[in-house]
Amino acid sequence: MNIIVLGLNHRTAPVELRELLAIPDSRMGEALARLRAYPGVKEAMFLGTCNRVEVYAVVEKGEWGFRKLEDFLVAIHFSLSSEDLLPHLYRYSDAEAIAHLFRVSASLDSMVVGEPQILGQVKAAYELALTHRSSGVILNKVVKKAISVGKSVRTNTRIGEYAVSVSYAAVELAKKVFSSLKQQVVLLVGAGEMGKLAAQHLVNHGVKEVLLTTRNHHRALTLAERFQGQAVPYEQLRSTLPKADIVICATGAPHFVITKDDIEAAVHQRRNRPIFLIDITVPRNIDPAVKDVDNAFVFDIDDLKAHVWHNQDERLKEAAIAEKLVKEEVGSMVAWVRGLEATPTIMALRKKAEDIKKTELEKTFNRLGELSEKDRGAIEGLASAIVNKLLHGPLVTLKAEAQSQNGFAFIEVARRFFELHERELHAQDIQSQESEVSDEFSEESHSQKDLQ
Amino acid sequence: MAEHLSFLTMGLYFGGTLLFLAFLLHRSEVLVKVAVFVAGAGFLAHTAALGMAMVSTGQVPIMTFQDAMSFFSWGLVLVFLVVGLKRGLQVLGAFILPLAFLSLVSATLAPAEAHTIAPVFQTVWVHVTLSILGTIGFAVAFVAGLMYLMQERLLKSKQFNVLNFKLPPLDVLDRLNQRSILFGFPLMTLGILTGAVSAQLTIGSYLSWNPEQVWALITWVFYFVVLMGRVTVGWRAKRAAYLTIVGFAGVILTFVGILMKSPQAITQL
The missing domain is CATH 1.20.5 (Single alpha-helices involved in coiled-coils or other helix-helix interfaces)
Structure with a gap:
């Protein structure tokens, strides 16, 4: 039995590929059912965010399991072939897989380390797996632990501060232009992680309206749903600018998306009402010359960082503390999972029975004093007979059930009954x-x- | 007694000015409470002094240049206490209190007997009061414009220092600017109209085209254009800030014009 993860993320695959692998929640039941239908796949969970697509599974044999998961991923989208996909995939099994999930959940594997959303996304993925009954004893325990590790990292380190502080700075700066955000219209251009965070932060402060536009209109629609805003076709960016009081630009394009002329026109149309722009990407998407336009205020990521005190060393230190926390938890989780295999459990049970028999025999012999060889043999035989007969049933059942769908649950129950500590x-x-x-x-x- | 009170007022306004400037340049938020308290005490002393003068002369004490400046200064502090405390804009004190203090000082520097407005007509004090109230509106607009330009400059140059932290958001300052003009402009209009009517009744002509009258008219037209510009073509934000600063310079020139005027000229009004 192995826990494995097969997936790709923002480091290994371009966004175009990650998009193809997205599975809407409405079709998740079908997808998970398909995963479970592969013989040998005992449990499965699908984690899809805009920065990663990962399948976690408990399988009988690791190597074979990876091949099944590959088949599954390729089958998600008709235009995909395994040649497209394979170079971008990473594979982890057992301790590495658990460590990976813990790091993901602790936001250590995120594009913006410490961003808070991933924890909720892991929870949502887990709940979907629960709803569709694709997770079992092992994933339940491992994922729950991953979520609690994620929480503990957030509360015990200051890793979340960086991501939050940049968004916080954006809000603070916006409030130097607009006393209240309640009347302001926010335009989010692009779907970069940091941009979405900043937008989320603004939305939390209660803005009047959120407009969204991305080159891929489908994504804008998805984002619009999330922010309860309105998706605007990308071609209408220029004509939409005058409507926006606050513009957050995070497209990931390698060139300027908003030029000085655009803003001059927008400010003119706004009859000089100030417009506040945040350029959160590197390379920049808003021409820095925009700062020369009266009543336009543009800030890039460095300005935001300068606004709040922020220390790179400090951040690395916090990440190191978080890694340590994760590592500690991985150890005990691995031990628990190992214990769930049939052979070690049977051995442990035998050993425990043998130990009890030995100690009890010794006690009895000491109490009885001098005994003949024959008597001793008879007493030992009796003890062995009781132990073996008592264990026979459970051991046979355990061996048989370990191969079944609910095998791990059986083993887990057995371990608890007999108090076997991994x-x-x-x-x-x-x-x-x-x-x-x-x-x-x-x-x-x-x-x-x-x-x- | 009245003299003691004016000195006390001046002292308290000066102290308040220093405290507010210290508040503006330090992170600490404690100073502002002391500063507001000192300004409030100064205002009470000022009110008492004005009240006593009113009781002794039986009329609003605005008929001398000193009195007018003192009344202007009192009105400014009143506006600060009302607007500043109600809207949480205590930082306004750092700009209004120095202005109030300087007005008081300039009043004492002017020779006492030279600029008495002759009570040629019983209702001339209405003209003076309205003009002063209008001027207070323009003065607050000036302060708002100044603060706007400072905050705008800080944001543009990305200097997130204590001043940027203490100055109010741009839209608050722009709104204050707009409302101050909306407050000041009708009062100034009425002030000019009552002045013209007084002139017509005393010397038989609405306008004698002397320099300060011309300045007053130019200033009035200027503020009219500023108001219209905001409504029609969007002269707000930075442009409005600049314009109100320029406009207030015109107001000060009008004052200087009055100051320069000989007593005869006033009687001839």
């Missing part, structure tokens, strides 16, 4: 596992530093 029994295995995981982490955090 920690004690697998101490050595766990230690070796943890050192593997920690190597992996240090590599990843190095590569993250490089990116920044």
Whole structure:
């Protein structure tokens, strides 16, 4: 049995590809059913956000499971072929898979490290899996733990402050132009993560209306649903600008999307009512020359960062603390999962029975004093017979049921009945596992530093 | 007694000015309470002084240049206390209080007997009062415009310093600017009309085309255009701020004109 994850994210795949793999909630039941229909896939969960598409599954054999999940992903969209998809996929199994989910949930794997939405997205994915009965004992426990790890990282480190602080700065600055945001119209151009965060922050302050436009109108419609706003065709960006009091630009385009002329025209049409623009992307999407237009106020990401005190070292330090928190939790989760396999459970149960038999026999022999060899043999035989007969039924059932759909549930129940604690029994295995995981982490955090 | 009260007023306005300027330049929010308290105390002393003068002369004390300036200064502080405290714009004090203090000082610097407006007509005080109230409106618009330009400059240059933090949002300042003119302009219009009527009744002509009358008319037309511009072609925000600062310069020139006028000229009004 293996826990595996197959997926792609903002680092490994372009947005065009990630978009193709999106599954609407309404079709999630069908998709999860299809996943579960692959023989050997015991549990499954689909996590889809704008920055990642991941399938988590509990499968009988890892390698084989990955192939099934690949088939599943390719089948999501008719225009996809496995040649398109394979180069962008990453695969993790067991301890690595658990660590990955924990890091995702803790927002350590996000494009904007510390952004708060991913935790809600993991929860939503889990709830969908629960609704459609595609998760089971293992995923339930692992995902719940991932959510609690995510929460604990948010509360125990200051990792969320960066993402929040930039959006916060945007709101604070906007409030230097507009005393109240309640009467203002916000226009979000593009669907960049930071832009959506800033827009969300503004919406939380209660703006009058949200307009959205992205090059891909379909995405604008999805965003409009989320912000309860109105999607505007991208071609109408220029004619929409005068309506907006606050413009947030986060398109990811490598050129200026809004020029000085656009803003001059917009301010003119607005009869000099000030317009407030935030350019949250790098490279910039709003021509910096816009600052020379009267009554137009443009701020880029550096200005926002300057507005609130913000220290890069501090952020890396907080991320390191978060990584440590995640790592600690991965260890105990791995141990629990290992314990769910039939063989170690049977062995553990046998060993426990054997231990009890031994101690009880010793006590009895000590109390009885001198005994003949024959008597001792008879008493030992009796004890062994009781233990074996008592265990026979459970062990046979366990072996048989372990192969069934609900196998893990059976094993989990058995472990609880017989009080088998994974920690004690697998101490050595766990230690070796943890050192593997920690190597992996240090590599990843190095590569993250490089990116920044 | 009245003299003591005026000195006390002046002292308190000066102290309030210093406190407000300190508040403007420091992160601390505590100073503003002290500053408002001192300004309020100054206002009470000022009101008492005006009241005593009114009781002793039996009329509104605005007929001398000093009295007029003192009344102007009192009205400014009143506007600050009402608008500033009601709208949470205590920071206005940092601009209005210095203006009130300077008005009082300029009043004492002018020679006392030279600029008494002769009570040629019983209702001339209506003209003076209305003009002063209108001027107070323009003065507040000027302060709002000044603050607007400061805040605008800070935001444009991306200087997120204490001043940027303390100054109100741009739209608040623009609205204050607009409302002050809406408050001041009708009063000034009535002031000019009553002045013209007084002139007609005393010297037989509405307008004698002396420099301060011309200035007053030019200023009036200017504010009229500013108001119309806002309504019709959107002269708001930065442009309105600039225009009201220019307009107030015109108002000050009119005052200087009155100050320069000989007592005879006033009697000839």
